[in-house]
Amino acid sequence: MKTWLVTIQQQLSRQLRDNKLPHALLFSGVEGAGQEEIAQWLINVLLCQNVKLNHVSGEGNSNEVEHNNSSDLKQAPFILEPCGQCKTCKLFAKNSYPDHLTIISDKKNIGVELIRDLSYFFEKTAHIGFMKTALVNQADTMTISAANALLKTLEEPTTNSFIILTTHNSDLLLPTIISRCHEFEIRPPVGKALLAEFGQQGDDPFVNLSHLTELSNEETAVAFVAFRDKVNQYLTSFEYREDILKTLTEYQYGYRWLEKVIVNLMRNQYTWPTVVGENKHVAAINKQQLWDIYNLLLQANAKLKTVVQVNKQFLSEKLLADISLVVQNNAQTVEE
Numbered sequence: 001m002k003t004w005l006v007t008i009q010q011q012l013s014r015q016l017r018d019n020k021l022p023h024a025l026l027f028s029g030v031e032g033a034g035q036e037e038i039a040q041w042l043i044n045v046l047l048c049q050n051v052k053l054n055h056v057s058g059e060g061n062s063n064e065v066e067h068n069n070s071s072d073l074k075q076a077p078f079i080l081e082p083c084g085q086c087k088t089c090k091l092f093a094k095n096s097y098p099d100h101l102t103i104i105s106d107k108k109n110i111g112v113e114l115i116r117d118l119s120y121f122f123e124k125t126a127h128i129g130f131m132k133t134a135l136v137n138q139a140d141t142m143t144i145s146a147a148n149a150l151l152k153t154l155e156e157p158t159t160n161s162f163i164i165l166t167t168h169n170s171d172l173l174l175p176t177i178i179s180r181c182h183e184f185e186i187r188p189p190v191g192k193a194l195l196a197e198f199g200q201q202g203d204d205p206f207v208n209l210s211h212l213t214e215l216s217n218e219e220t221a222v223a224f225v226a227f228r229d230k231v232n233q234y235l236t237s238f239e240y241r242e243d244i245l246k247t248l249t250e251y252q253y254g255y256r257w258l259e260k261v262i263v264n265l266m267r268n269q270y271t272w273p274t275v276v277g278e279n280k281h282v283a284a285i286n287k288q289q290l291w292d293i294y295n296l297l298l299q300a301n302a303k304l305k306t307v308v309q310v311n312k313q314f315l316s317e318k319l320l321a322d323i324s325l326v327v328q329n330n331a332q333t334v335e336e
């Protein structure tokens with residue numbers, strides 16, 4: 001569990017023990033902050049038949065002790081942990097616990113049918129335990145009608161049922177949904193504290209929360225470096241167009257990655273410190289061009305976020321064509 005989640009775990013553990021856990025919870029924060037992680041933990045604790053109580057010592061380490069009623073221990077911070085051994089835990093680990101439902105959408109949005117399934121799920125009695133839980137990840141991707149359907153369920157909670165939503169775009173959630181949930185906004189540390197969290201020294205002075213995905217996943221980090229090198233190559237010799245296009249079109253982080261590469265190039269042009277080893281090859285592009293490319297990217301990004309039926313393939317092809325025009329303009333100026 002990420003260290004910055006521990007305080008939220010303690011808070012939720014206390015609410016749970018005191019029977020004060022809200023029926024609807026929303027975990028928000030930047031992408032990679034740990035929304036899904038804490039949601040999984042909470043649901044597992046809610047469902048487990050043999051929850052353990054771990055007291056947390058001052059240094060942030062947890063020591064398992066026997067639960068007793070002495071007043072000292074009642075005040076001390078603690079974290080509830082699922083046993084991992086009971087029937088419920090085992091079924092939950094295999095995603096086959098019948099009294100829990102995770103809403104998974106195979107499309108871009110969570111449609112109303114899925115939320116109707118959720119309402120129906122809560123109407124039925126529990127199969128095994130007496131507790132029922134549902135998880136809606138990326139709740140901001142619900143369509144308007146799905147969100148309205150969920151509102152009804154949130155307004156009329158059935159007993160012993162818990163709905164947990166996660167989002168990394170709470171701006172896109174209907175305010176009426178947010179107001180009916182108890183929101184926990186997760187705020188990870190930034191800068192060196194963030195790097196330390198992942199055991200990395202690092203020399204990126206601009207490291208921030210938008211890097212979380214790459215920091216916490218080696219495979220993603222490697223993929224980013226490969227993408228960055230290809231973009232740099234494209235800006236000098238128009239190579240790797242197909243690869244870059246594929247990343248932009250098919251990969252969820254494609255546009256953010258491109259933005260990161262361009263912003264780093266801009267920093268380099270303004271001789272701001274950048275990560276060692278980046279930007280060696282792209283000396284031929286000037287500040288104005290980078291600025292133009294950055295603006296093209298912002299426009300494309302805005303279309304992605306605001307136009308409902310946007311054709312990402314077409315948008316990305318156009319973006320790359322426009323970028324190459326900006327780059328070629330400079331080549332002509334140099335030749336003249």
Ligand SMILES: [Zn+2]
Pocket residue numbers: 048049050051082083084085086087088089
């Ligand atoms: Zn268990």
